[in-house]
Amino acid sequence: MVSNSIGQHLEKVRQINPLIHHITNYVSVNDCANIALQLGALPVMADAVEEVEEMVSLAGALVLNIGTLNKRIVDSMLKAAKKANELSIPVILDPVGCGATSYRTQTTLRLLEEVRVTVLKGNAGEIGTIAGLEAEVRGVESGNVTGDLVQAGQKLAARLGAVVVVTGATDLILSPSGAATVSNGHPFLGRITGTGCMAATAVAAFSAVAEDAFAASVSALACFGVAAELAAYSNPSGPLSFKTAFLDAIAALQPDQVTNLAKIAYI
Ligand SMILES: Nc1ncnc2c1ncn2[C@@H]1O[C@H](COP(=O)(O)OP(=O)(O)O)[C@@H](O)[C@H]1O
Numbered sequence: 001m002v003s004n005s006i007g008q009h010l011e012k013v014r015q016i017n018p019l020i021h022h023i024t025n026y027v028s029v030n031d032c033a034n035i036a037l038q039l040g041a042l043p044v045m046a047d048a049v050e051e052v053e054e055m056v057s058l059a060g061a062l063v064l065n066i067g068t069l070n071k072r073i074v075d076s077m078l079k080a081a082k083k084a085n086e087l088s089i090p091v092i093l094d095p096v097g098c099g100a101t102s103y104r105t106q107t108t109l110r111l112l113e114e115v116r117v118t119v120l121k122g123n124a125g126e127i128g129t130i131a132g133l134e135a136e137v138r139g140v141e142s143g144n145v146t147g148d149l150v151q152a153g154q155k156l157a158a159r160l161g162a163v164v165v166v167t168g169a170t171d172l173i174l175s176p177s178g179a180a181t182v183s184n185g186h187p188f189l190g191r192i193t194g195t196g197c198m199a200a201t202a203v204a205a206f207s208a209v210a211e212d213a214f215a216a217s218v219s220a221l222a223c224f225g226v227a228a229e230l231a232a233y234s235n236p237s238g239p240l241s242f243k244t245a246f247l248d249a250i251a252a253l254q255p256d257q258v259t260n261l262a263k264i265a266y267i
């Protein structure tokens with residue numbers, strides 16, 4: 001994939017305006033809706049079991065985010081995702097806090113067992129847990145991970161038939177047939193809540209329009225990281241002003257900026 005296609009993916013999101021159905025947590029829900037809109041996608045948050053099948057049928061991608069889990073939401077996730085699978089609509093799973101409690105770990109494993117996930121995106125602790133490494137997760141925060149995350153993540157990707165994304169200062173995008181890193185971004189992203197969730201929304205928006213989920217994930221994370229760098233140039237006074245500048249930078253992001261500033265390596 002050439003970095004040129006990142007700009008093309010961004011343009012496609014803005015032309016097509018894909019609807020992104022979210023079943024997500026109540027912490028970052030508004031930020032996810034806003035990043036979808038600033039990218040050019042249309043967000044909808046809908047978790048009632050009575051309507052998820054109908055809603056997902058209208059969508060370009062489905063985000064499942066387990067950040068504030070309960071039984072009712074798990075039932076809705078399973079129903080929505082099975083419908084998405086039937087209709088070949090990409091499913092993006094963000095296993096927030098997986099590894100912190102057994103309920104989160106078991107629910108993640110159940111979703112991965114019963115549903116075909118297109119992209120599994122989490123931080124190092126969450127993905128390390130799923131991949132069977134010794135991994136620390138405190139609440140929703142990643143801690144130490146022992147072992148080779150690239151190798152374990154790629155094995156996991158092969159087993160699931162999915163793209164596995166591990167976020168951090170350098171993002172890893174792993175698939176059975178290839179792997180890439182994206183090293184754009186800014187440390188402020190690690191200091192505000194919800195940026196991982198927003199990254200999942202971005203991956204979903206790009207997955208709805210791109211030819212394959214690997215390319216979509218690389219493009220989404222490059223746009224995300226480049227926008228963060230542009231936001232930081234405006235010299236925000238702290239992490240929360242940065243968040244506003246970041247969402248503005250996403251809205252103003254030009255395809256050629258991403259093409260020129262993306263730091264992608266194929267490994
Ligand atoms: N120190 C950092 N430098 C640059 N980008 C970062 C840094 N920390 C996190 N990010 C970016 O912030 C987003 C969220 O990643 P992360 O903090 O790992 O997720 P989570 O919030 O789920 O723990 C990703 O796009 C990632 O690239």
Ligand SMILES: Cc1ncsc1CCOP(=O)(O)O
Nearest residue numbers: 025027067140194195196197
């Ligand atoms: C703090 C918190 N608690 C439950 S969900 C959530 C937000 C997590 O967001 P992110 O994974 O993007 O940091």
Ligand SMILES: [Mg+2]
Nearest residue numbers: 096123196197
């Ligand atoms: Mg997260």
